[in-house]
Amino acid sequence: MSDGRLSPDPGPSPRTGPGPGTDPGPGPGPASSAPPDPAVPRGPVAAGATPPGTTLSLKSRVAVAVAAVVLVGGAVVLATALAYGRHAAREAYDRLLVGAASDIAESITIRDGTPEVDMPVSAFELLSLARKDRIAYRVIDRAGRTLTGDAAAPAPETLRDLSLYSGAFGDEPARYAAVVRRFAERGYSGPVQIIVGHTLRARQELARDIAQNALAVLGAAGAAIALFASLAVASAMRPLTDIGAALARRDPTDLTPLRAPAPREIAALRDALNAFMARLDRQLRANRDLISNAAHQLRTPLAAIRVQLEAAADDPDPARKEALLTRVHERSRAYGRLLDQLLSQGMVLHRADAIAKERMDLRDAALEIYEQSDIEVFATGLRLRLDLPDDPVTVEGDLLSLTEAGKNLLTNALRHGTPPIALGVARTGGEARLWVRDAGPGPAPGVLKRIGDRFARDGLSRDGGAPGGVPHTSSSAAGRSEGSGSMASDAVEPKVGGSTDRVSPTAASPDGACPADAPPCGATPGGAPRGGGAPQTTGAAMGGGLGLSIAQTVADNHGGRLSHGTDAAGFEIAMILPVAPA
Amino acid sequence: MTGLRILRAMGMALLAALAVPLAPVRPVAAQELAQRLGPPDATRSVTLRSTTDLDVLRPVLSAFLADRPQVAVRYEQWLSNGLYARATADCLQRRAGADLVISSAVHHMVDLVNRGCAARHVSSGTAALPPALNWRDELWGVTQEPAVMVYNRDLVPEADVPRSRFDLLDLLRSPDSRYAGRVATYDIEASGLGYLFAYADSLEATTFGGLMEAFGRTDTVATCCSAQIMSGIVSGRYLIAYNIIGSYAMERARDDPRLGIVAPDDYTLMLSRGAMIPREAPDRDLAGELVDFLLSVEGRAALKDAALLTDLDELTRTGAATAGQGASLLRPVELSPKLLVASDRHKRMLFLSRWRDAFPTVEPVAPAP
Incomplete structure (x- = not known):
């Protein structure tokens, strides 16, 4: 958008045509009735195009992440709980088996050289804790005979004091414990092995219970995590949302x-947004200034040209006519x-x-x-x-802007300085210094004082200080209230920032019409049919132009400054920039 | 006495078969009775082997068959030890035998289930059973019958009627008591139920030791079978019988006022006959249906009519139990693996040797190899 506005667009543009509401002229000019240039991109249209797509919402992202975690x-x-459950169940019920087997072992006595088992009910009470499991037991004597049981x-496989092992019990898998009791009696010396086993239902139930509980806790935890994540x-x-709402509520x-x-995280976004808006604001201001400047600066000379052309047309004397036309040409x-x-200037402001x-x-x-100065140098x-x-x-900079600034400094020197003129870098x-030097005494001290003042007029022209000088890069009406400045500012200010962004600088309209409430308009220096002096002054201002201001802007944008000085050899003005770190 | 000897001999033969359950089982002719109930043209038939007297169970089975015109019941009545031996043999040989087995010797049934001989059956009826009456959904307690003392009302004066085991002990204190030789109980070697009751007594209280001693001292008669014992009571041959299954006694007492029944005050064993569907049952579904019927409202009503479902109220109402007894009076015989101990070979040997010591008139059985 900025590019469009700043590029030299020869065609009539609605932005520069007179607005219907503020145009006090006799009627809408040709520019205002011209259709909008389709090639020029326009904010509202661009904004009304296909809205940018949305991606997966943050809630969904968090939901996905939480779901993945859960x-x-x-x-x-669950796997751990299952393993733990199985382990815990095995431990618990293995102890039961060992307890029962030991119980039975205690109940064995040797009678007439034969082990006799007075099967204790307590052992089976212990085993019945696994209520639904079948119980296998067996007591074996030293000869391997089964004394009782199954x-x-x-x-x-081996005879150890305590063995725990898995096996089958009929058609079902089972777990067994075997303990050995050793006897050293007169009639019987040797081991008696007691085997007790049961099926695995209780173990599986316990393991399943533990896993189920773990799952329930996990489910609850998952729900809680999801809830808190959502909150x-x-x-x-x-x-x-607040920022969005604040932006939506705003005046355009x-x-x-x-x-x-x-x-903090969102403050970054806010600050970036603020920076963006500030840049936008600067550019808007720059554009506004540029336009008001342009309107103001261009209006007066144009009026002068028109007046001189009219004078030439009316003048019967061919010699004077010729002189007037030459003047118009210049x-x-x-x-x-x-x-x-x-x-x-618009360009360097934009590029900044x-x-x-x-x-x-x-x-x-x-x-x-x-x-780039070859032609001008040659011409002079x-x-x-x-x-x-x-x-x-080496500096950090924009070559184009720096070149533009330097050119302006050089042009000033070429035009107003005293030869020899030198250009250099040091x-x-x-x-780092980019300097321009001439042998003259430099401009009047008053002019130089105003360097760096945003409202300074470019009075460096040596031809008399340009009393009717032109304000530039100014947004203050006060700064250019002298002369004809008020016209331009009045015309421009209310327009900037409007939805169509149109500017209707009435004062700069081609026919030179002035707003009705601006009587001085008709009394501009250029308005005098034969006023040679006033147009001259204006012309000098035109020549001096905005060069110094441009240089000042570029120096500012590069973190540098303008400096100048006069010595015996002459006057030097320089743009001083920080050297880029190696 | 000769008849008793013969009965004992039969019991010994049974015991010999049982003592080595894994040895090839000899054919045991312990089947007392076989009868087919239901229409002759029935398409389905369920074989029920039970220790219950058919006469007691018949109305219940009739109620089952009433709604099922296509079903017949082949009923075999067995002595408990014989039934156990047969069911074990069927299981080990994976041979199709009965569709349903119901035995009062529930320790036998627990052992069969523990060996994996039973099929699982789950229904709303089995699920409603208390845990003590349902083991692994393979064994269900279908009845509720107290172990009672029975006496002859005419011959035992009211003052002598034993209300508890202590009373009975007092009656038998002296060898020349008038009750000496006229008290009867099950021969626990011949009767699985008798063994179970005696075993349960031995776990419940120390009274049992004294009681055995008193039985031995006073020549108490150990004999077989509820029916004979009750006939002996009625005839006056016995005055008091100990540990008789209450269902038969109450059934008989309805018709015979001479028969008095006592649910002992110290504790009364409560037995639930165990029902089990053998793994190889030809028609498990029908067997399950019969189990569900026995557990249903209708079936329970029929069992109650047959005096096979007795509760404390009933005992109090008939005067068997003294009024004001709490439910703690009743000691249910739980269907759980704890009953495996009763079937343990050594345990049984030890228990029987104690029994024989108390009943010297019983010839010793050679210990199992």
Whole structure:
């Protein structure tokens, strides 16, 4: 959008045509009735195009993440719980088996050389704790004979004091414990092995119970996590929604920063948004200034040209007619230069924000200036000396802007300075200098004092200080209330920022019509049919142009400054920029 | 006495068969009776082997068959030890035998289920059973019958009627008591139920030791079978009988006022006959249906009519139990693996040797190899 506005667009544009509501003229001009240029992108249209797509909502993302955590964690916990349950059940019921087997072992006595088992009910009470399990038991004497119990119950492979092992019990899997009691009696010396086993139902039930409980706890935990995550996301998103709401509530022209406090993460977004708006605001202001400047600066010379042309047309004397036409020709050339400068200023203002600075050699800028100034140098017949160091002078900068600024400084020198004129680059400490020097005494001290003042007039023209000088890069009506300035500012200000962004600088309208409430308009210096003096002054202002202001803007944008000084050799003005760190 | 000897001999033969359950089982001719109930043209038939007297169970089975015109019941009445031996043999040989087995010797049934001989059956009826009456959904307690003392009202004066085991002990204190030789109980070697009651007594209280001693001292008669014992009471041959299954006694007492029944005050054993569907049952579904019927409202009503479902109220109402007794009076015989101890070979040997010591008139049985 900015590009469109700043590019030299020859066609009539609705932005520069008179607005219907504010045009006090006799009727809408041709520009205002012209259809909008379709090639020029327009904000509202662009905004009304296909809305940007939305991606997966943050809630869904968090939900997916939480679900993943719960699922993966759940699988792990479940597997662990199952394993633990199985282990716990095995431990518990193995103890039962061992207890029962020991109980039975205690009940064995040797009678007549034979072990006799007075089967204790307590052992079976113990085993009945696994209520639904079948019980296998077997007592084996030293000869391997089954004294009592189920002879089919499997014995452990080795005879140990305590063995725990798995086996079958009929058609069902079972777990067995075997304990050995050793006797040293008169009639019987040797071991008696007691085997007790039961099926696995109780173990499986216990393991399942444990796993189920774990699953229930896990489910509850998952639900709680989901709930809190949802609340957290809602709470985290609120500042974003607040910012959105604050923006939506805003007046369309309001580009002031958002002040609402925000969490750190969102403050970054807010600050970026604020920075963006500030840049937008600067550019809007710059454009507005440019337009009002242009309107103001272009209006007066144009009126002068018109007046002179009218005078020439009316003048019967061919010699005077010829002189007047020559003058008009000169003026129109100056007018072109002024236009160039205005555009150049618009460009550097735009680039200040829009273009990223790169590492560059300041000598390149000097060469570029030198080359681009060839025609002008040739035209003036002056000699230009180029003074460059051998080593690169690296700065972070925008070559185009720096070149433009340097050109303007050089043009000023060529036009108003005293030859010989020199252009150069130097490095002193951490500072790089792009300087222009002439042999003259420099401009009047009053003019130089105002360098750096945003409202300063470019009075560096040596031809008399331009009393009717032109304000530039100004947004203050006070700054240009002298002369005809009020016209332009009045016409421009209410328009900027409107939805169509149109500017109707009435004062600059082609026919030179003035607003009804601006009587001085008709009394502009250019309005005098034969006023030679006033148009001259204006012409000088046109020639001096905005060069210094452009240089000042570029220096500011590069974190540098303008400096000037007069010594015995002459006057030097320089743009001083910080040297880029190695 | 000769008849008794013969009965004992039969019991010994049974015991010999039982003592080695894994040895090839000899055919045991312990089947007392076989009868087919239901229409002759029935398409389905369920074989029920039970220790219950058919005369007692018949109305219950008739109620079952009433709604099922296509079903017949082949009923076999067995002595408990014989039934156990047969069911064990069927199980080990994976041979189709009965569809349903119901025995009062529930320790036999627990052992069969523990060996994996039973089929699982779950229904709303089985699920409603208390845990003590349902083991593994394979064994269900279908009846509720007290172990009681029976006496002859004409011959035992009211003052002598033993209300508890202590009373009985007092009556038998002296060898020349008038009750000496006229008290009867089950021969626990011949009767699985008698063994179970005696075993349960031995777990309940120390009274049992004294009681055995008193029985031995006073020549108490150990004999077989509820029916004979009750006939002996009625005839006056016995005055008092100990540990008789209450269902038969109450059934008989309805018709015979001479028969007095006492549910002992110290504790009364409560037996639930165990029903089990053998793993190889030809018609498990029908067997399950019969089990469900026995557990249904209708079936329970029929069992109650047959005096096979007795509760404390009933005992109090008939005067068997003294009024004001709490439910703690009743000691149910739980269907649980604890009953495996009763079937343990050594346990049984030890128990029987104690029994024989108390009843010297009984010839000793050779210990199992």
